[in-house]
Amino acid sequence: MTDTTPTLHGIARPSAQEAARHLARRKRRQRRLVAYGLAAIAFAFLMLAILVGSLVVSGAKAFVQTHVTLEVFVDPAEIRADRLPRGGFKDVLQAALQKQIPGIEDRKDAKRLLGILSNGAQFMLRDMVVADPSLIGETIKLTVPVSDPYDQLAKGEIDPETPEEFRRLKDDEIAWFRTLEEKGLVSMPFNWALFTNADSRFPELAGLKGALMGSFWALLVCFVISFPLGIGAAIYLEEFGRKNRVADIIEVNINNLAAVPSVVFGLLALAVFLGWFGLPRSAPLVGGMTLALMTLPTIIIATRAALKAVPPSIREAALGVGASNQQVVFHHVLPLAMPGILTGTIIGLAQALGETAPLLLIGMNAFITSAPASPMDAATALPTQIFIWADSPERGFVARTSAAILVLLGFLIAMNALAIFLRARFERKW
Amino acid sequence: MDASNPATALAIDETAEAEGRVKIMARGVNVWYGDTHAIKDVSVDILDRTVTAFIGPSGCGKSTFLRCLNRMNDTIDVARVTGEIRLDGEDIYAPGVDPVQLRARVGMVFQKPNPFPKSIYDNVAYGPRIHGLARTRADLDRIVEDSLRRAALWDEVKDRLNEPGTGLSGGQQQRLCIARAIATSPEVLLMDEPASALDPIATAQIEELIDELRENFSVVIVTHSMQQAARVSQRTAFFHLGELVEFGETPQIFTNPRDPRTESYITGRIG
Numbered sequence: 001m002t003d004t005t006p007t008l009h010g011i012a013r014p015s016a017q018e019a020a021r022h023l024a025r026r027k028r029r030q031r032r033l034v035a036y037g038l039a040a041i042a043f044a045f046l047m048l049a050i051l052v053g054s055l056v057v058s059g060a061k062a063f064v065q066t067h068v069t070l071e072v073f074v075d076p077a078e079i080r081a082d083r084l085p086r087g088g089f090k091d092v093l094q095a096a097l098q099k100q101i102p103g104i105e106d107r108k109d110a111k112r113l114l115g116i117l118s119n120g121a122q123f124m125l126r127d128m129v130v131a132d133p134s135l136i137g138e139t140i141k142l143t144v145p146v147s148d149p150y151d152q153l154a155k156g157e158i159d160p161e162t163p164e165e166f167r168r169l170k171d172d173e174i175a176w177f178r179t180l181e182e183k184g185l186v187s188m189p190f191n192w193a194l195f196t197n198a199d200s201r202f203p204e205l206a207g208l209k210g211a212l213m214g215s216f217w218a219l220l221v222c223f224v225i226s227f228p229l230g231i232g233a234a235i236y237l238e239e240f241g242r243k244n245r246v247a248d249i250i251e252v253n254i255n256n257l258a259a260v261p262s263v264v265f266g267l268l269a270l271a272v273f274l275g276w277f278g279l280p281r282s283a284p285l286v287g288g289m290t291l292a293l294m295t296l297p298t299i300i301i302a303t304r305a306a307l308k309a310v311p312p313s314i315r316e317a318a319l320g321v322g323a324s325n326q327q328v329v330f331h332h333v334l335p336l337a338m339p340g341i342l343t344g345t346i347i348g349l350a351q352a353l354g355e356t357a358p359l360l361l362i363g364m365n366a367f368i369t370s371a372p373a374s375p376m377d378a379a380t381a382l383p384t385q386i387f388i389w390a391d392s393p394e395r396g397f398v399a400r401t402s403a404a405i406l407v408l409l410g411f412l413i414a415m416n417a418l419a420i421f422l423r424a425r426f427e428r429k430w
Numbered sequence: 431m432d433a434s435n436p437a438t439a440l441a442i443d444e445t446a447e448a449e450g451r452v453k454i455m456a457r458g459v460n461v462w463y464g465d466t467h468a469i470k471d472v473s474v475d476i477l478d479r480t481v482t483a484f485i486g487p488s489g490c491g492k493s494t495f496l497r498c499l500n501r502m503n504d505t506i507d508v509a510r511v512t513g514e515i516r517l518d519g520e521d522i523y524a525p526g527v528d529p530v531q532l533r534a535r536v537g538m539v540f541q542k543p544n545p546f547p548k549s550i551y552d553n554v555a556y557g558p559r560i561h562g563l564a565r566t567r568a569d570l571d572r573i574v575e576d577s578l579r580r581a582a583l584w585d586e587v588k589d590r591l592n593e594p595g596t597g598l599s600g601g602q603q604q605r606l607c608i609a610r611a612i613a614t615s616p617e618v619l620l621m622d623e624p625a626s627a628l629d630p631i632a633t634a635q636i637e638e639l640i641d642e643l644r645e646n647f648s649v650v651i652v653t654h655s656m657q658q659a660a661r662v663s664q665r666t667a668f669f670h671l672g673e674l675v676e677f678g679e680t681p682q683i684f685t686n687p688r689d690p691r692t693e694s695y696i697t698g699r700i701g
């Protein structure tokens with residue numbers, strides 16, 4: 001272009017070189033901005049990859065569990081139908097092991113031999129026999145988890161090269177286990193117990209069922225309380241309440257409430273729900289009520305934003321055909337705001353799912369070996385279970401802690417993905 | 431009232447008042463948006479079975495005054511309305527009056543098309559539904575079809591009544607809004623530039639509709655088209671800077687305006 005006509009305002013146009021320089025500078029700036037953005041995203045991804053990667057590396061082993069399969073003769077001399085559920089189940093198991101590894105006469109050694117099996121093995125056998133007493137006198141194939149040290153050995157976590165006195169397993173114990181391995185009796189199936197068992201002192205028996213159920217009940221209570229209350233409050237504030245000083249003060253306080261550290265809500269719940277109302281400690285009901293306090297402002301804020309995003313022309317149209325305020329809200333505004341409300345709610349619940357401090361304060365970090373059947377039963381939740389396991393000294397809990405974190409992250413990712421899906425699916429362009 | 435103001439004198443049609451043909455009577459109406467004085471002491475009689483046109487340059491307060499007539503200004507927090515507006519002799523700003531009932535009687539078509547993000551059918555059926563105008567599904571179907579036919583939209587949408595109203599073109603959306611407004615059979619229909627997004631054919635159809643509606647209703651139309659005002663209205667009000675400058679029979683306003691401002695506007699000198 002060789003445009004030499006002056007601009008509208010009578011100023012000479014920039015020369016070709018000036019224009020080219022200007023363009024080059026603008027392009028450079030844009031490239032730099034894009035580079036910063038990419039670098040930031042790459043950094044975030046790297047951090048995420050390191051986090052998830054390290055969890056997978058340390059947690060993967062908790063998703064499988066070493067089992068040993070034994071031929072167990074349910075000796076009528078040890079176990080009598082009329083004495084059930086008592087009986088010499090330990091002795092029967094010990095005999096079964098001794099049959100596989102002959103030559104152990106010393107009583108102490110025999111006892112150590114039984115240590116290969118999880119402490120829960122005798123109870124599994126007992127439950128089988130109690131359920132079907134006709135097994136007495138039979139020889140049955142029994143697959144039971146091995147105890148934590150042997151599980152670690154099978155997973156290569158115990159180095160036979162370290163001097164014996166620093167090792168959890170002695171040379172002969174390692175040899176016994178190798179014998180079982182050579183006989184093909186050792187297997188390493190998927191660790192269903194991680195999801196079907198409640199907590200236990202023994203890592204090989206410990207599972208997340210109690211924590212999952214606890215989190216489920218707590219979130220359900222949290223949702224049931226905070227969803228209707230939050231939407232109701234937001235509708236009132238946004239659609240019906242007067243816009244005056246009081247409304248401003250309420251708005252500021254709701255925003256403040258959303259920023260209050262969660263441990264404060266825990267203390268409040270401790271004082272009010274447990275102290276005054278006398279609700280049970282460690283109950284998901286109380287956990288859910290506490291989480292609801294925290295989720296409520298999130299839902300109110302998200303709902304108000306979603307209501308505000310509905311264009312005023314829709315309200316005018318409805319008012320114009322003679323709809324009442326209530327009809328305008330419930331027929332038009334609320335349905336249009338619903339995707340935004342649901343997205344905010346799910347994100348609020350995901351936050352609640354990961355919340356630890358308030359649950360610790362109301363005692364949801366107790367050691368409880370059965371899953372809660374109702375929100376009133378004592379229970380743990382996923383994050384507090386992680387807290388408990390991370391605090392346990394047994395080697396087997398290290399991997400289980402990572403595995404539990406992975407399970408929690410899985411739920412969080414699923415919930416956030418659902419929120420994104422809802423937003424993408426129902427988002428409206430005006 | 432200031433009898434020396436010729437506009438005020440003209441706006442009040444004493445013979446019509448005597449004959450009881452006044453549908454809406456406005457006296458000394460003022461509107462403020464915060465500190466902005468948007469409507470200044472306007473007095474108008476809107477006659478029954480008559481089309482009244484509001485004309486005037488952009489920003490002079492036509493929409494504002496129109497919105498006073500069905501209390502749509504109630505929804506604007508900063509808006510304040512004083513003065514007296516009577517529908518069939520009842521003060522619509524009296525404390526006991528329910529604006530919802532009022533808006534069922536005084537329908538409105540807005541300046542920008544604003545269909546609900548629902549199906550075409552539901553857009554038209556919404557008003558009759560909430561006011562319980564149809565006893566059976568067949569009644570409702572009839573109302574919907576009749577309204578869409580009158581709004582000159584039926585042929586274009588009869589095969590896709592279940593598709594969203596927001597999927598129509600701008601002009602079709604506006605006709606849908608007109609159909610929605612007449613579906614409740616309002617006694618007065620307020621139309622804020624209903625034809626500004628329409629092509630000449632659709633415009634002609636809407637003008638025909640307005641003429642038809644006049645047999646039963648009173649219509650107030652805001653328009654920027656002098657020709658349209660001249661074609662469809664019997665009476666015309668000219669607003670300027672929030673004041674009602676002149677109000678009278680349409681032929682008189684266009685052929686023999688009394689106020690020099692009216693004359694310069696209709697001849698294209700104020701705009």
Ligand SMILES: Nc1ncnc2c1ncn2[C@@H]1O[C@H](COP(=O)(O)OP(=O)(O)OP(=O)(O)O)[C@@H](O)[C@H]1O
Nearest residue numbers: 463466468487488489490491492493494495506508
């Ligand atoms: N919601 C509002 N808040 C504040 N001021 C407003 C509002 N609506 C209108 N106004 C002001 O009131 C005056 C009249 O506006 P109005 O919309 O009634 O004009 P109009 O005659 O309809 O114009 P147009 O022909 O462009 O539609 C304008 O000065 C405008 O700025």
Ligand SMILES: [Mg+2]
Nearest residue numbers: 492493541622
């Ligand atoms: Mg306007």
